[in-house]
Amino acid sequence: MYDHQLFVQTLSEFVRTLVRPYDVDTVLNDLALRVTDVLHLTGSGVSLAEDGRLRMITAIPPHLVELEKYQEEHQTGPSVEALHTGEIVLVPDIEQHRERWPDYAEVARSSGTPSLAALPMSMEEEAFGTLSIYAERRDWTEDDVAAARLLADMATAYLVNASTHQQQAELNAQLSHALESRVVIEQAKGIIAEARHLSVTQAFELIRSHARRHNVKIRDLSEAIVHMGMRL
Incomplete structure (x- = not known):
């Protein structure tokens, strides 16, 4: 599933993107697009933390918006768990987690995404948000997780760099x-x-x-x- 050659090419392109003055929402949308391509996913989504709550920013393709919105509205699900624990949450089969997240599991099943994972976007124990990745039935490999995490870490570093003391007001406006x-x-x-x-x-x-x-x-x-x- 993991395409190393495409990953290296994508990594190079993403680096060049991040050194230019892009809006935060553009960078996060780019992150979702790139990780979806590299890992041959059915889609992905990015949410940001706001006052301790998860807020959806983007979901690709559009049919995953409902799944991302559910977590924002109810503050429950793998991405919320990843945000608060700082740990990657891997779900090869959502059917195995119906007791854990009953309503969320039903929304995931309806969207045709039985396999998913949530990665915290954090640095030095400060949580900025999460990257969610979605696929047809799939056992997540170490390569899958490493590639997704590296792209997420790069986007997180962009957010951190944008949040210097001199730029804090601008970053808040961008968020x-x-x-x-x-x-x-x-x-x-x-x-x-x-x-x-x-x-x-x-x-x-x-x-x-x-x-x-x-x-x-x-x-x-x-x-x-x-x-x-x-x-x-």
Whole structure:
């Protein structure tokens, strides 16, 4: 499952990304995309810690949003456990954990992701958030975990570097911006889905493809859709 050659290439690209002035939400979305590609996952998600609670930032592909949102709303599940314990939580088969997280397990089963893992994004015992990775039935290997953890650690280091005393106010604004981005993107997806008679998943793919072709941020395009009446 783990593609070493792709990992090395991805690592090099990610390093170059992190030395440029990117927004926090862009870096975390990039993390989710890259770890999904490298490990051939069905998807992944990133959440940040805010006042001791887990808040979802991104989930790829969109059908995993419900699974990530469940943990945010109920503050229970593998990612919440990883955040508070600082330990990696490996779940090869969610059916084996129904007693542990009964409702979460049902949401995971419905989303078609029986195997998942949650990795804490932390440094020097300070928790910043979690990286969740999802797959079809899979026994997580040491290589899988090592690759995901290295990418997560790099993204965490970016957050730490951005949180120096001189930049603390800016970082807090960026984190709030990241949380607000989710709201406006969800609104844009709904608008495009209704206007084009598409599913929400199809609407998101249309928005993301348009953003890539025109080299604009998904957040900026979503703002134009929601507040300026732009249609694709």
